[in-house]
Every structure is written in structure tokens, then in C-alpha cells.
Amino acid sequence: MISYPAALALLLDGTRPLGVESLPLASAARRILASDVHSPLALPSFDNAAMDGYALRAGGETIAAGSIFAVAAMQAAGDGTPAYPSAQACEIATGARMPEGFDTVVPVERSERGSGRVRFPAEERRGQNVRHAGSDIAVGARVLHRGRRVDAAATMLLAALGIERVEAFRRPRVAIVATGSELNAAGPLPPAGIHDSNGPFLAASLTHWGAEILSRSRVPDAGDAFANAMRDALDAHADLIVTTGAVSAGRFDFVPSALSALGASGLFHKVGIRPGKPLLAARFDGGPLVLALPGNPMAVAVGYRFFVAPVLRAMAGLAPERPARVRLVAPLGGREGLQHFALGLLEHDEEGWQVARVAKAQAAYRILPYTEATHWLTAAAGSDDAADAWPLDPADAP
Ligand SMILES: Nc1nc2c(c(=O)[nH]1)N[C@H]1C(S)=C(S)[C@@H](COP(=O)(O)OP(=O)(O)OC[C@H]3O[C@@H](n4cnc5c(N)ncnc54)[C@H](O)[C@@H]3O)O[C@H]1N2
Numbered sequence: 001m002i003s004y005p006a007a008l009a010l011l012l013d014g015t016r017p018l019g020v021e022s023l024p025l026a027s028a029a030r031r032i033l034a035s036d037v038h039s040p041l042a043l044p045s046f047d048n049a050a051m052d053g054y055a056l057r058a059g060g061e062t063i064a065a066g067s068i069f070a071v072a073a074m075q076a077a078g079d080g081t082p083a084y085p086s087a088q089a090c091e092i093a094t095g096a097r098m099p100e101g102f103d104t105v106v107p108v109e110r111s112e113r114g115s116g117r118v119r120f121p122a123e124e125r126r127g128q129n130v131r132h133a134g135s136d137i138a139v140g141a142r143v144l145h146r147g148r149r150v151d152a153a154a155t156m157l158l159a160a161l162g163i164e165r166v167e168a169f170r171r172p173r174v175a176i177v178a179t180g181s182e183l184n185a186a187g188p189l190p191p192a193g194i195h196d197s198n199g200p201f202l203a204a205s206l207t208h209w210g211a212e213i214l215s216r217s218r219v220p221d222a223g224d225a226f227a228n229a230m231r232d233a234l235d236a237h238a239d240l241i242v243t244t245g246a247v248s249a250g251r252f253d254f255v256p257s258a259l260s261a262l263g264a265s266g267l268f269h270k271v272g273i274r275p276g277k278p279l280l281a282a283r284f285d286g287g288p289l290v291l292a293l294p295g296n297p298m299a300v301a302v303g304y305r306f307f308v309a310p311v312l313r314a315m316a317g318l319a320p321e322r323p324a325r326v327r328l329v330a331p332l333g334g335r336e337g338l339q340h341f342a343l344g345l346l347e348h349d350e351e352g353w354q355v356a357r358v359a360k361a362q363a364a365y366r367i368l369p370y371t372e373a374t375h376w377l378t379a380a381a382g383s384d385d386a387a388d389a390w391p392l393d394p395a396d397a398p
């Protein structure tokens with residue numbers, strides 16, 4: 001049986017970054033940048049006031065308490081007047097451009113206004129409350145890296161720089177096939193029926209990642225439906241097909257033989273992990289990778305998190321994810337020789353340090369602990385009281 005690191009290496013070896021497309025910023029939310037972004041502007045682009053108040057030419061290092069200045073003008077945000085050559089002081093709004101030669105802003109709360117003049121009762125420092133051009137970002141600086149997700153913060157930055165289009169990796173095209181004659185859509189169930197939860201889970205996870213879902217089907221354990229779903233996915237030029245169920249050792253576990261009958265070459269079947277051991281990977285020559293996840297819900301969650309997600313990262317040109325190392329409240333446990341993926345909760349100890357606890361009552365068929373967990377935990381090399389912690393959803397990983 002192949003180990004998890006060896007299985008992952010096989011998958012990543014055969015995965016290349018997808019193509020690149022240019023997108024308007026408004027359509028780029030959650031996409032992954034395919035090239036570095038350099039700033040076309042300085043930010044701020046001009047010296048401006050950090051407070052509503054009075055812009056001054058200070059003269060010396062300080063402005064003595066009780067100083068009186070003549071007020072010549074009002075500089076509002078958006079005003080383009082470059083200079084007031086004969087003025088000592090002008091009223092100014094937060095964000096308004098500092099007129100040429102003005103170097104200091106005194107907030108309005110520390111001023112006493114008279115007619116045509118202003119008095120400052122306390123001593124003030126030269127240079128205060130001015131936001132200098134380029135003090136956030138210099139022209140030409142590399143501000144976002146290739147591989148960065150266009151999240152809300154990146155969107156704010158790109159918009160501030162006036163960048164209208166970005167280069168992003170094409171979205172991976174994924175087909176989802178849930179197998180099982182027991183599966184039903186939401187609604188009343190027949191006596192031995194269950195609701196399909198793996199299909200909706202994968203669709204939600206992949207959508208959140210930013211994949212394009214080509215199709216999501218539910219097929220019984222007999223007949224041609226599975227083969228037809230595979231052919232449809234091939235015709236639609238899927239990059240990846242994710243199936244669930246029918247991959248283990250039982251009489252109805254037809255997925256391995258069906259895939260090989262369709263011409264897919266097996267990469268591995270059964271991995272030294274728990275849960276998710278019966279997982280299978282195959283590839284259609286010149287076509288999509290197939291990840292056939294075992295049917296139990298936690299085998300699907302692990303299959304998505306530790307097999308599908310690393311492939312999605314590689315398709316977006318991203319380096320492998322690095323987990324955080326956390327202190328464990330109690331050892332992870334688990335059987336020797338298998339790599340265990342345990343649901344965990346990051347909590348705070350009495351002193352406020354973050355520590356990890358393994359979620360109670362985990363089993364491959366139990367869904368409730370998954371909804372209560374915050375992270376996946378795996379054993380950290382050489383330590384019983386530490387673990388590697390992976391955000392529950394890989395879309396949240398940097
Ligand atoms: N004799 C053996 N039996 C089993 C083995 C084994 O090695 N030898 N492995 C066990 C493990 S581990 C797992 S995991 C399961 C995986 O089996 P399959 O991939 O063949 O999956 P199914 O038998 O089709 O389903 C397993 C389980 O999951 C439920 N299921 C399936 N699809 C869905 C879905 N879309 N939504 C919700 N639940 C689903 C299904 O009803 C079964 O209860 O096999 C063990 N057995």
C-alpha cells in the first residue's frame with residue numbers, strides 16, 4: 001500500500017499549472033494571480049492631510065503655544081489648487097492635497113478660530129498629521145505576488161492603484177460524480193435510502209475554492225450511468241473528475257474496473273491513511289485526473305482536503321501548503337503504520353495560548369464532529385505533544 005507522501009508526490013508530479021487569462025478586477029474575486037503586480041502609482045499619490053484642521057507653513061521645529069496665523073483659503077478633498085504662495089495657513093480637510101510649501105496640520109480641536117485668523121493654544125510640532133506621498137507604496141514596488149488569492153484586501157489594494165485588469169489562472173474545470181444506489185436528493189426517502197451529502201459537499205467546497213463545476217451527477221451502482229458520466233466529463237474537457245463511493249472491496253465497488261474499462265491508467269489504489277484508505281487515482285491519457293474517493297463522508301472530507309486540494313493548488317501554480325505546528329492537549333493516537341487525519345479544535349489554554357484538542361467521537365460515517373472542528377490535525381514528526389494543523393477548508397490556507 002502506498003504512503004500518503006508517495007501518493008501525493010505521484011499526483012503533483014503529473015499536475016501542471018493551468019492556463020492564464022486576463023480578467024477585469026470586478027470578475028476576479030477569489031481568483032489566483034498568475035503574475036506579480038507592480039504598483040503603477042505611489043500611494044498616497046500626493047502629500048495630504050491626516051486630520052481636518054489647518055495646514056501651515058511651520059517655520060521652526062515647533063509652533064509656540066498661542067501662535068496666531070492668518071487663514072487664507074479652504075483646501076477640500078479633491079481640490080487641485082497646487083499652491084497659495086502668500087498664505088501662512090489654510091483650512092484643510094482629511095485627505096485634501098497639501099498645498100505646496102505647507103508641512104504641518106493642526107487638528108481643528110486644537111484651534112481657536114477668529115475672523116480670518118486662527119490661534120493654537122498649545123505648542124504644536126512641525127510635520128505632524130501629514131501623510132506623505134509614497135509612504136504606503138512606492139511607484140514600481142511589487143505589491144502582490146503570483147499565487148496570491150484576490151481576496152478582499154487584495155481587491156482594496158488593486159482598486160486603490162487603479163488597476164482594472166489582472167492576470168489570473170484559469171479556473172479548474174471539475175466534474176463530480178456520486179455513486180450509490182442508496183442515494184437520493186433532498187426529500188422523503190425510501191426505506192434503505194439516504195440523502196446524497198458527498199455531492200453537495202464537494203460542489204460547495206470546489207465552488208468556494210474557485211473551481212468551475214462542469215456537472216454534478218448521482219449514479220446507481222449498476223448500469224451505464226457511471227460510464228456515461230465519465231464520457232460527458234471527457235467531452236466537456238474536465239481537468240479533474242472527483243467521484244465518491246464504490247471504490248472499496250465489496251461486490252458493488254465497480255469504480256476501479258469501470259475506470260480501467262474506460263481506458264484510464266491507475267496511479268494508485270489504497271493509501272496508508274485513515275480515514276480514506278480505499279482512495280484511488282487514475283488518469284485519462286492526455287485528459288483529466290480522476291480522484292475516486294471512498295464513500296464514507298469523512299473519507300470524502302479527507303480526500304478533498306488532502307488529495308483534491310493539493311492538486312488544485314498545483315493547478316494554480318501554488319507551492320504545497322505548509323501547516324502550522326500546534327501544541328496538543330492530549331496525544332493524537334491512532335494505529336501504527338497509517339497516517340491519521342483527525343478533526344481538531346484550536347482552543348485557548350488558561351494563559352490564552354492556542355492549543356489543539358482532538359474532536360470527540362470521530363468515525364468515518366459521523367458528520368457532526370466535522371461541523372464542530374476548526375482544523376485537521378496530523379502527527380508532527382518527532383513529537384507526541386505537537387501536531388500539524390491544517391485549516392478545515394483549504395481555500396482558507398495561504
Ligand atoms: N471489506 C471491506 N469493507 C470495507 C473496506 C475494506 O477495506 N474492506 N473499507 C471501508 C472503508 S475504509 C470505507 S471508507 C468504505 C468505502 O467504501 P466505498 O468507497 O466502496 O463506498 P460505498 O460502499 O459506496 O459507501 C460507503 C458508505 O458511504 C455512504 N455514502 C456513499 N456515498 C454517499 C454520498 N454521496 N452521500 C452520503 N453518504 C454516502 C454509503 O451509504 C456507505 O455507508 O468501505 C468500507 N468497507
Ligand code: MOO
Pocket residue numbers: 273274275276277278294296298299364365
Ligand atoms: O475511509 Mo474509511 O472511511 O477509512 O473508514
